[in-house]
Amino acid sequence: MLYYILRRLLTMIPTLLVISLLTFFIIELPEGDYISNQIAVLKASGESASIAKLEFLRQEFALDRSFFERFAIWVGLWPGPHGFDGLIQGNWGWSFEYDKPVYEVVGPTLPLTIVLNAATILFVYLVSFPIGIYSATRQYSWGDYGFTFLGYIGLATPNFLLGLVLMYLANAWFDLAIGGLMDPKYIGEPWSVDKALSVLSHLIVPTIVIGTSGTAAMIRRLRANLLDELHKQYVTTARAKGMKEGALLVKYPLRMALNPFIADIGNLIPSLVSGSVIVSVVLNLPTVGPVLLNALQSQDQFLAAFILLFVSVLTLVGMLVSDLLLAVLDPRIRLGGGSGS
Amino acid sequence: MNLLSLERLTVDFNTAEGRIRAVDDVSFRIPMNRSVALVGESGSGKTVISQAIMGLLPSRASISSGQILLHDPLNPDVDLDIAKLAPDGPQMRAIRGNRIAMIFQEPMTSLSPLHTIGDQIGEAAQLHQGVSAPEARELTRTMLSLVQFPDPNRGIDAYPFELSGGLRQRAMIAMALICKPALLVADEPTTALDVTIQAETLKLIREIQHELNMSLLMITHDFGVVANMADDVVVIYHGKVMEKGSAEDLFREPKHDYLKALLNAVPSFGMKEGQRLVPIRSIKANLGSFLKNRAEACGSKTGNILQMSGVTKQFTSRKGGLLRASPRVFTALDQVSLSVKRGECLGVVGESGSGKTTAALAMLRSFPVEQGTITFDKGTGPVDISTFNRAQMLDYRRRVQLIFQDPFSSLNPRMTVNDILMEPLIIHGIGTHQERQQRARELMDLVGLNAKYLRRYPHSFSGGQRQRIGIARALALNPEMILCDEPTSALDVSVQAQILNLLQDLKKELGLTYLFVSHNLAVVDYIADRIAVMCRGRLVEIGPTQSIVEAPIHPYTKALLSAVPEPSLDALLDFEHLDAMRASEPELWPEPFRLEQGVAPELVEVAPDHMVCAPGMKTRETIEMLVERVS
Numbered sequence: 001m002l003y004y005i006l007r008r009l010l011t012m013i014p015t016l017l018v019i020s021l022l023t024f025f026i027i028e029l030p031e032g033d034y035i036s037n038q039i040a041v042l043k044a045s046g047e048s049a050s051i052a053k054l055e056f057l058r059q060e061f062a063l064d065r066s067f068f069e070r071f072a073i074w075v076g077l078w079p080g081p082h083g084f085d086g087l088i089q090g091n092w093g094w095s096f097e098y099d100k101p102v103y104e105v106v107g108p109t110l111p112l113t114i115v116l117n118a119a120t121i122l123f124v125y126l127v128s129f130p131i132g133i134y135s136a137t138r139q140y141s142w143g144d145y146g147f148t149f150l151g152y153i154g155l156a157t158p159n160f161l162l163g164l165v166l167m168y169l170a171n172a173w174f175d176l177a178i179g180g181l182m183d184p185k186y187i188g189e190p191w192s193v194d195k196a197l198s199v200l201s202h203l204i205v206p207t208i209v210i211g212t213s214g215t216a217a218m219i220r221r222l223r224a225n226l227l228d229e230l231h232k233q234y235v236t237t238a239r240a241k242g243m244k245e246g247a248l249l250v251k252y253p254l255r256m257a258l259n260p261f262i263a264d265i266g267n268l269i270p271s272l273v274s275g276s277v278i279v280s281v282v283l284n285l286p287t288v289g290p291v292l293l294n295a296l297q298s299q300d301q302f303l304a305a306f307i308l309l310f311v312s313v314l315t316l317v318g319m320l321v322s323d324l325l326l327a328v329l330d331p332r333i334r335l336g337g338g339s340g341s
Numbered sequence: 342m343n344l345l346s347l348e349r350l351t352v353d354f355n356t357a358e359g360r361i362r363a364v365d366d367v368s369f370r371i372p373m374n375r376s377v378a379l380v381g382e383s384g385s386g387k388t389v390i391s392q393a394i395m396g397l398l399p400s401r402a403s404i405s406s407g408q409i410l411l412h413d414p415l416n417p418d419v420d421l422d423i424a425k426l427a428p429d430g431p432q433m434r435a436i437r438g439n440r441i442a443m444i445f446q447e448p449m450t451s452l453s454p455l456h457t458i459g460d461q462i463g464e465a466a467q468l469h470q471g472v473s474a475p476e477a478r479e480l481t482r483t484m485l486s487l488v489q490f491p492d493p494n495r496g497i498d499a500y501p502f503e504l505s506g507g508l509r510q511r512a513m514i515a516m517a518l519i520c521k522p523a524l525l526v527a528d529e530p531t532t533a534l535d536v537t538i539q540a541e542t543l544k545l546i547r548e549i550q551h552e553l554n555m556s557l558l559m560i561t562h563d564f565g566v567v568a569n570m571a572d573d574v575v576v577i578y579h580g581k582v583m584e585k586g587s588a589e590d591l592f593r594e595p596k597h598d599y600l601k602a603l604l605n606a607v608p609s610f611g612m613k614e615g616q617r618l619v620p621i622r623s624i625k626a627n628l629g630s631f632l633k634n635r636a637e638a639c640g641s642k643t644g645n646i647l648q649m650s651g652v653t654k655q656f657t658s659r660k661g662g663l664l665r666a667s668p669r670v671f672t673a674l675d676q677v678s679l680s681v682k683r684g685e686c687l688g689v690v691g692e693s694g695s696g697k698t699t700a701a702l703a704m705l706r707s708f709p710v711e712q713g714t715i716t717f718d719k720g721t722g723p724v725d726i727s728t729f730n731r732a733q734m735l736d737y738r739r740r741v742q743l744i745f746q747d748p749f750s751s752l753n754p755r756m757t758v759n760d761i762l763m764e765p766l767i768i769h770g771i772g773t774h775q776e777r778q779q780r781a782r783e784l785m786d787l788v789g790l791n792a793k794y795l796r797r798y799p800h801s802f803s804g805g806q807r808q809r810i811g812i813a814r815a816l817a818l819n820p821e822m823i824l825c826d827e828p829t830s831a832l833d834v835s836v837q838a839q840i841l842n843l844l845q846d847l848k849k850e851l852g853l854t855y856l857f858v859s860h861n862l863a864v865v866d867y868i869a870d871r872i873a874v875m876c877r878g879r880l881v882e883i884g885p886t887q888s889i890v891e892a893p894i895h896p897y898t899k900a901l902l903s904a905v906p907e908p909s910l911d912a913l914l915d916f917e918h919l920d921a922m923r924a925s926e927p928e929l930w931p932e933p934f935r936l937e938q939g940v941a942p943e944l945v946e947v948a949p950d951h952m953v954c955a956p957g958m959k960t961r962e963t964i965e966m967l968v969e970r971v972s
Contacts, residue, residue: 233450240395240445241465241516242438245429252453331500332454 001327008323012316016309017075020087023308024071027301033063034096034299061094061302074302087309093302097295102306106288110310112181112199113287116210116276117314119203121268123211124218125261132222137249139227147219154216160282163209167283170205181206181285206283210276214268218261225260229253255329262326266319270311343370343412344524344556345394345441350407350424352389352398352580363389363402365580369573371524373414376550376557378571378588380564380603382833383804386580387560391526394558395443396428396436413440413523439469442517446529448509452501458485459497462516469520484515487552488545506693507538514545521553528560535692535860537924540904543570544916562833564607565863565906568592569914576600592910606838607908608867610890617845618838618867624789624809626846645718646822646854647704647741648680652713654699654878673699675878676713676941681822683718686848686855688869688886690862690901692925696878697858701824704856705741706734717741719821739769742815746827748807752799758785758810759795765817784813788843805836812843822854829864841868862905866890871950874898877927879942881934884951894953896934900924933957 032040035058042051058064062073062080072078074093076086085091092102135144181202186195229235230253238248277289288307295304327334352364364386371377381387392398394409409423426433442465445451452461462484463477472480478497485493488511501509510530517525527546531539543566550557559570567574568588575585576599584597595601605619654674673696681687689697703710706726716723719740729737745751752761762781766772772780782792788809799807808828815823825844829837845868848855859865865872866886873883874897882895893899901924906914927936933955936942944952 233445233447234453236397237445237451237513237516238453238461238464239397240438240443242434242436242468243464244434251456255455256453330455331457332502 004327005324008320012320015316016313019312020075020305020309021071023305023312024074025067027305027308028067028070030299032299033058033301035061035063037299074305087306092306095295095300095303097298097300097303102303105303106291106307106310109286109288109291112285113289114314115199116181116203116206116285116287117269119207120211120214120276121265123207124214124268127211128215128218128222132219133226133249133254135219135223136226136230137245139223144223151216151219154212157212159209159213159276160278162212163205163279163282166205166209181287206276206279206285209279209283214271221260222257225257226253229256232256259326259330262322262329265322265325266315269314269318342373343410344373344414345371345412345558346408346410347390347394348408348410350390350393350409351405352386352393352402353405354402356401363580364393366407367577367580367582368407369575369582369585371556371558372573373556374550374554375572376559376570377573377575378559378561378567379575379577380561380567381577382562382603382835384579385577387577388528389580390577391443391528391558391560394423394524394526395441396423396426396433397443398428411436411440411524415440415523435469438465438517438522439520440522441524441526442520442522443526443528444510444513444517444530446532448506448513448533449501451513452509454500454502457498457500458504458512462497462512462519465516466519480519481515484519485512487518487549488512488515490515506534507542510534510538510542511545514542514549518549518553518555522555524556524558525550526558526560529562530559531566532561532563536862537692537900537904539566540906540914540916543906543914546570547916563906564604564834564908568908568910569906576603588910592908603835604908606835608838608841608863609907609909610863610866610902610905610912612867618842620838620842621835622839624839624843626787626789626843626850643683645680645723646683647718647856648716648723649700649704650678650713650716651676652678652700652703652715653711654696654703654708655711672878674703674710677875677878677880678713678944679873679880679883681854681856682871683821683854684852685870686857686868688865688872689856689858689875690860690865690872691875692860692901694877695875697860697875698826699878700875701743701826701856701858704824705743706737735769739818740821742818742820742823744808744811744815744823744825744828747831748804748811749831751811752807754799757796757798758802761799761810761814762795762817765814769818771818780817784817787816787847788813803836804832805839808832808836808840809843812840812847816847816851820853822856824856824858826858827860828857830859830861837864844868862890862901863907874901876925879927879936879954880944881942881954882952883944884948884953888948888951894947894951895955896930897924 035054039051039054042054060081062070065073069078072086073080074086076084076088076091078084078086080086087093092106094100095102095105098105131147135147138144181199182195183198183202186192186198189195232253235248235253238252239245243251276285276287277293279285280287280289281293288310292304292307294300295307346368347370348368350364350367351362354361354363367386367390369377379387379390389398389402392402393404398404404424407424411421411423413419413421421432421436423433423436426436452458459478459481463474463481466472466477466480467474481497482493485496490496490508490511496504496508496512501512504512514530525546530546531542534542546557547570549555557570559566561567571588573586574588574591576583576591576597578599583599584591584595591600592604595604599621602619602621606621608618652674653672653676656671656673675696677696677700679687679700689700691697702708704715704726706715706729709727714725714727717726717737717740718724719736724733726737756764759778759781762784763777766777766780771777781795785792785795790806790809790813794802799810802810808831811828828844829840832840841864844855847853855868857865857869869886871884872886872889874881874889874895876897882889882893882898889898890902893902903915903918924930928938930936934953935957936954940956942954943956945955946952
């Protein structure tokens with residue numbers, strides 16, 4: 001097992017390299033870069049005084065080199081103007097837009113992004129499991145139809161609309177503060193119990209908004225998977241032993257129906273990040289989503305590239321976790337090597 | 342004393358088309374410590390009866406009237422009517438798995454793949470006898486030794502996918518018997534197993550039945566199994582009891598026409614040359630116009646149509662598990678040499694994993710072989726099929742066709758029969774659209790199906806009809822040779838007789854050559870001119886059908902033959918002398934047959950055309966000694 005984990009970690013390195021190359025390539029696809037755009041603007045307006053400074057900056061950030069050199073310098077595999085100074089060395093790059101290191105721009109938003117994502121995944125699983133099981137075991141009952149109906153509404157409603165509605169309702173009925181992920185007075189404050197509670201209460205609405213469509217999809221899939229399993233022979237075998245329906249359901253078919261969901265953890269993360277951009281803008285959430293959107297628009301390339309890479313890392317870690325969990329839960333994967341049926 | 346009595350039991354199914362009566366007024370009794378066999382074709386309602394007894398009827402089904410009375414020896418004062426109990430209620434649950442237990446047909450799917458055998462077996466004991474987990478584990482270990490698990494201590498922590506089919510069925514039996522039930526319901530417990538394993542499993546069930554003093558309800562369609570296992574027999578057809586009585590009476594003097602017909606449809610050894618099976622619904626192959634185009638296709642060519650010499654095929658399993666990194670190599674064919682004569686039917690027999698299907702697929706060039714050559718002779722001399730280029734390969738595909746085992750998955754459910762039959766012609770660019778349609782109609786005629794069914798989809802046909810469509814498809818290109826891969830093993834006996842007769846007629850009329858792969862020796866005995874026996878990728882014996890069946894020389898052939906349950910009370914299985922474990926282990930065969938790893942499986946001719954694999958035998962005298970010892 002240890003060997004397997006080690007091997008998986010090692011294979012992540014080339015994967016990451018390829019991902020970073022692709023990200024960098026895509027970011028650089030549009031003509032020019034942030035500084036050359038600035039220079040063009042200055043030239044057009046006739047101001048040439050600060051052009052020299054910008055030219056200096058271009059050299060400083062190695063923007064005048066070839067594509068592969070720029071990439072290698074960014075990653076830290078090639079000496080730049082200041083020697084080896086890239087991602088590997090811990091330098092996340094410079095944000096032109098904010099005129100700050102990337103670290104300072106995204107630093108505070110990253111933990112909040114992870115917290116929001118984790119909360120959403122938890123929400124999706126916690127809500128969809130009981131409902132999915134209910135729907136599958138009572139197929140074609142009124143409850144099943146009801147949840148199906150709700151699920152389709154959840155799938156069909158645009159997230160930002162739901163966000164606005166919930167924001168209003170939360171404020172009007174429960175007097176929950178809206179917008180942001182914490183009360184404004186805690187921003188910039190050190191962490192305390194009150195601040196954590198404030199974050200928790202602010203998490204409710206965004207979690208529901210971002211998680212709804214995922215939950216609806218998950219309910220449908222769990223229902224379908226479980227229905228497949230419920231008619232398998234081994235369920236009848238367990239019933240023939242005289243087991244109670246409930247215990248039987250949890251021990252046998254549910255275990256089998258779980259596999260696709262665990263395998264899905266890795267896939268959920270990028271869709272949650274990219275899907276939550278609009279919601280984050282609407283709800284004014286300090287996650288990386290809006291920052292990414294901004295950076296892409298203004299060609300703030302190091303910032304954008306870093307965020308995209310960060311999401312890929314999250315995805316890879318999610319994949320690793322789901323693979324390990326699968327191996328733990330399913331002996332066929334652990335022992336069989338694909339020979340079992 | 343009767344343990345279980347069914348009194349006028351009627352079960353209805355609610356379907357979209359209305360109520361369907363699956364079991365109609367069925368009454369029979371299961372006496373204490375006796376075995377009752379419930380026999381019938383698929384769809385006869387025998388499984389529904391077992392489900393009713395277990396309280397496991399599907400939700401669409403309900404017991405409309407009648408009683409299922411359980412007279413439990415542990416509670417002799419009450420006759421409990423199972424039909425009245427709520428299927429999920431505590432009373433029924435206390436009976437199910439405790440007093441009445443069940444084994445199912447498919448040992449592959451009836452165990453959960455995610456839980457260890459020990460977990461699944463011990464569960465019933467924990468549920469019904471209130472034992473703790475360690476005690477249940479101890480009980481499980483005892484049960485595993487009782488069902489003769491080779492290594493109970495290791496087996497208890499094994500997962501089902503790590504075990505062979507026979508061992509899984511043993512685990513199922515252990516699971517059913519852990520609470521020492523009064524009645525064991527066995528639903529086709531050996532149908533999915535190889536003959537040698539089947540014989541072992543039947544022996545095991547019988548031994549345990551005597552040891553635990555329980556009654557047995559055996560549900561089967563195999564009269565061989567019935568003859569060997571049952572004291573009483575109930576024959577059921579379309580949900581109605583046709584005939585019931587002691588096995589003695591029913592086999593000696595079947596009264597009802599249906600039972601007579603069923604017994605006539607079963608192939609058995611010692612049928613006379615040219616004797617035909619009598620299927621219940623016989624079909625008439627209409628050759629008519631099909632023959633006209635045939636005459637020039639097959640002239641009067643003789644000799645070997647196909648020859649394998651020294652063919653070796655190895656499969657490398659896709660890396661080991663997480664912990665094992667080195668790939669394992671499995672030899673599916675080990676220097677197999679055999680020839681198929683034009684116009685004959687060569688039967689290839691062996692257990693699962695013996696390489697018989699691999700041999701057939703190698704002949705089709707489904708994959709390259711590591712060693713040896715396969716030559717095909719279309720009348721112009723033998724040519725190595727591995728040297729065929731695209732055009733030659735296309736021509737070869739026309740001449741050699743395949744009939745599959747499973748008639749359900751081998752037909753595309755989204756194509757009409759017309760499309761299915763015309764597809765080979767389209768692929769090979771034969772004829773115009775009108776000619777192809779004409780051809781499809783002729784093919785339907787040929788297999789005795791009405792041409793107006795051409796517009797239907799496969800799902801509207803029964804298993805036997807589908808297999809006939811599969812045969813028609815194989816014949817579409819006017820082939821010279823057909824490889825039949827277990828074409829009847831998924832079918833009922835009565836339908837099997839139908840298909841076997843059809844294949845025989847087609848062979849005679851069209852001058853076809855068959856390679857007939859099967860694990861059922863009685864079937865091969867019926868249809869084949871020569872038999873080749875395979876074991877673990879080696880050809881162990883090959884010869885004319887009669888000498889293989891009547892004077893087998895190789896111990897493996899003997900073991901196979903002795904394990905076939907005959908549908909007659911005069912030739913019962915010799916349970917005392919079964920030795921399946923040893924018989925399929927080439928390293929354990931007695932000299933001169935012993936085959937060690939790496940030893941070439943050489944064939945020795947012991948009689949004209951009769952070869953046996955005996956690497957330890959070199960001289961002429963030892964061969965003669967051996968032949969004498971046999972005869």
